[in-house]
Amino acid sequence: MARSAKTALVLCLDVGFSMSNSATGQEPPFQQAKKVIQKFVQRQVFAENKDELGLVLFGSDNTKNNLAKDDQYQNISVHRHLMIPNFELLEEIQNDVQPGSQQADWLDALVVCMDLLQNETLGKKYERLNIVMLTDLNTPSSPDQLDIIIGNLKRAGITLQFFLPFPVDGGGSNPPHGGKALSREQQQGLEMTKKVMMSLDEEDVTGVCNPDLSVFKRVEKRPMAWPCTLTIGSSLSIKIVGYKAVCEERPRKSWSVVDAQTHQKDDIKRDVVYCLNDDEETEVQKDDTIQGYRYGSDIVPFSKVDQDQMKYKTDGKSFAVLGFTKQSMINRHQFVGTQVLKVFAPKDDEHAGVALSGLIRALDDLKMVAVVRYVYARNGNPQVGAAFPCIKEKYECLVYVQLPFMEDLRQYSFPSLENNKKYTPSEDQLSAVDSLIDSMMLVEEDGEKKDLFKVNHIPNPQYQRLFQCLHHRAVNPSVPLPPMDPWLTTALQRPLAVATRCQAPLETLKKKFPLKEVVKKKELKTSKELFGNSLGTGISTSLAVWERVGLHSSLGTGSSASLAVWERVGLHSSLGTGRSTF
């Protein structure tokens, strides 16, 4: 697999004294910005790619940069030159990056970052150069150099991104969540940022961000193409390419077992012995064992030769239409398999494109699907699946999902519920359920139908937590693991608005539907466990805003393609709608 070219990125953090100011009860911008950086670097470290990272602090007490001369470019310190981020950097950020007592012009800092990028990428190949600026813009800066800086950014092909501790579209008059109104410097700075961003890309007028957010995207695991031919009988065949579109993503690394004292993997050896099922558990040699398969109560000895002979053989990859059927005949709850494929025509094959489009549109008009035999590769197990038509604004494709075989179905029957007088709810009870549903609708019907809880925007919490703990342990080897990140707990809970709204309907529901636990002797112990509610609810709300928006987007999951989605969605929507705050 061809490796994609690397990115060079400079994090430019304002550590000036205004960054330590905050309204009472709120975390100072500096701390919030530091967290963003930590999360971002953490993600980069765990991603283990070749991207290089630098860190520039401004407003720092010391001065350390190439451009510093006389009273120019003071209090700007290049903390780390471009290199692949590692745990040392994380440790430095944790321990050494502290708020300063000075102030520095953020435009000066930007120039230092550009200088650093240009000097240190000389003679090497990078796919992208990027600067991420984290500041509250609370310093007077001289706009006279602005046009030159913009010109240089453009010329060098450097993209720029801002993280600000306040919403960008609110102006200064109406702070959204109890924050302070913007100072004159901040308003002025905001105007300048907007100007920079607009000049870098004229299309993006609203948000203070470059729409090309792919700087946070890493196309590392490119989607694997599965070229094949869709066949209908012997005479119709269409060239296709399939891609995994949805599939449970897992971390690439797994745990290895090490010796508790030495922490060496090689100190441990795993040994498997075979024992007879007699009282002594007599050990036998592996060479004295043969293979067999169970056939009900029988065990049939089976040589390798037998095995090869009896193996079901397929001719090779296949995406063959067996027939077409109504979409309503396919039960969604009977989907099997662990992935969804999207099937396109090959990129440059217009002939196949039109043919496939014909099929997709015909199926879509008729509300039908193709039932196909799918074989991934020679001697792979055949599947029967449904190829649904999918027509989007920008593309058309088939969506393939595996369907069950007869052997996979377990058609249990259950006692009827609605025909049972005992369980029939009264009108009164039904209306209580109705109010609950009303109060807990996650999609608001008014206007643009905002979805309050999009699961496909939440990063898999398992990996977020894993990386949080790995990071913590790597930097603090002897300290117990940290509690769950509050933002993560919050992200997995009923949205606050809904939780508040449903309080009253829920109380009514409780009154209308008495529930009584049946205590069985055996289950006495577990009942507490069953009914205990151990979910913590302590959330710092002010934090939540920043974290939901900013941190998510820069969190590492170790999986790349999927990350990109999150980033695009998280950052783009947040910055684009002006909710990017810290």
Place this chain on the structure above:
Amino acid sequence: MAEWNAYYQNEDEYVDRDEFEVDYKCAGRDSLVFLVDASKEMFIRGEDGEPSPFDMTMQCVHSVYTSKIISSDKDLVALVFYGTEQSKNPRNTFEHVYVYHDLDSPGARRVKDVDGLRGENGAQVADETMGSGKTNLVEALWCCSNLYSDVKLRLSYKRLMIFTCRDTPHRGDCERDRQARTKAGDLKETGVVIDLMHLMKPGGFDVSLFFCDVVSPPEDESELGLQMEPCGKLEDLRKRVRAKEMKKRSMASLRLNLCLGEGMNVAVGVYITVRQTKKPNAVKLYRDNNEPVHTKTRLYHTQTGSLLLPSDTKRAQVYAGRQIVMEKDEVDVIKKFSDPGLELIGFKPMERLKLHHHLRSALFIYPEEETVTGSACVFTALLRRCSERNVFALCKYTQIRNSSPRFLALVPQREELDEGQAQIEAPGFHGIFLPYADDIRNLDAPQLPTASDAQVDKMKEIVHKLSFKYRSDAFENPVLQQHYRYLEALALDPMAPEHIEEHIEDHTVPKVKMIDQCLGSLAQEFKDLLSHCRYTATNIVTSWPCVCSAEEAGGAEKKPKVEMSEDELRARVQKGTLQFGVKVTGTKKRELIDTLKAQLAK
């Protein structure tokens, strides 16, 4: 390429090892006794060539045996005949009862035995070995009750199915009827569920004469209970047996709380109604006696050679050149977010559930009234209103301790019955697993022209021609079927595996000839529509005769690709870079290009 394969392997491992295992943890074995009438009436063939009731029954038993071997080979099955001339039972204390197979897990021999009882030959075999004689259901039921009590294993579920076409087995002998009812009552008392699989008989089968008091009452007042109509067709009987045999087993489920909000916990059971059945793993046998061996895994220290306890080890991963070490407990605890259960987040309109949001097989959720009284009522109300309002419930799902949460869309499923009042869809919620951001991949969709109306219409004709009524149980897994077919043959005749030439019918392979015939000229017509069109952004269908002629000219060879726009073609012809990329002899190529040039010059 290797990557995909790697994934496939991982998948298997993951699904098997990880969370699904829990749902199948069972407190005992399931057992099923077939109690089959062997009287003369059972051997009379139907008028229109239908197989005899006995034959139909044997076919059913055969398919239950083979399906048990594939999907639940630990279950115990017995086959007992009553109304026989000969008697054969463990202590030979019962008259006219023939225990053909006692309660045990089915194997190859048994499958073959039952196979031998099918068809005309089977009837003869049955007559020779057992014959038809007096009927005494009391003895038969007693005998069955002994079969259950003789089993040393713990039985989680006991079911008895009576197959008969006689509604008055004792021909009006009230005393015998009474005794049989009492004996049936005793059986039911010990937890045996008795079902009647009654078969068509001339004049109709009247359940009320006797059998209504023998079979188990429906599990609750609402259940439809005894099917009044007898089975006349093999397919019906199979379906009925299958439905009963697959009866839900609450022990096999996972019991959880569906938490609607603080202090509102509804008890539910989680079931798996669809699960990929995989080829089982091979077992290791000792060469000398073909007895299975088991493995023990030991850890020991490489240097000292001493055995290590689990506590002597830790877990480690390496990132950015640094080793990060954790205790085994810590690794487990990291996965913990909340206690097992389902937590309601809210509701969404059904159209928010996307088709492609699929990760694993769905779960099925049904209330557990026995655990929390009142659960079924709230559940029913919720099910009804969700269904009527066309919304689904979004829930956070934690399956077991230390399993990280997943989100489920709980899609309401109201009960559906077929004409015969048999349940097609059980009432409850389907739990659809929803993907996280990480699980969705970003794809670059190619920009390609779309089909014209004429092309789409032609394809619609093709689709119509090949449309069929899909049924989810229509396709057998050829890999499994072949595996078990071979095993069955090998088990019966271990010496001659090379004689196995049974080939399974593989329904997953397209019937190409049939499809071609069905389509007739349609396929060619569609292809013609493709080659006659020129692909432009606006997609105007333009006839382009020159390409056709070119195609015809090169027809004997591989066909040239015709996927350039006219303008591009024109440009290439002018530049002289037009290539067909296939074996075309020089002269031919020249001819072709000349034709093209002539055409384009017009």
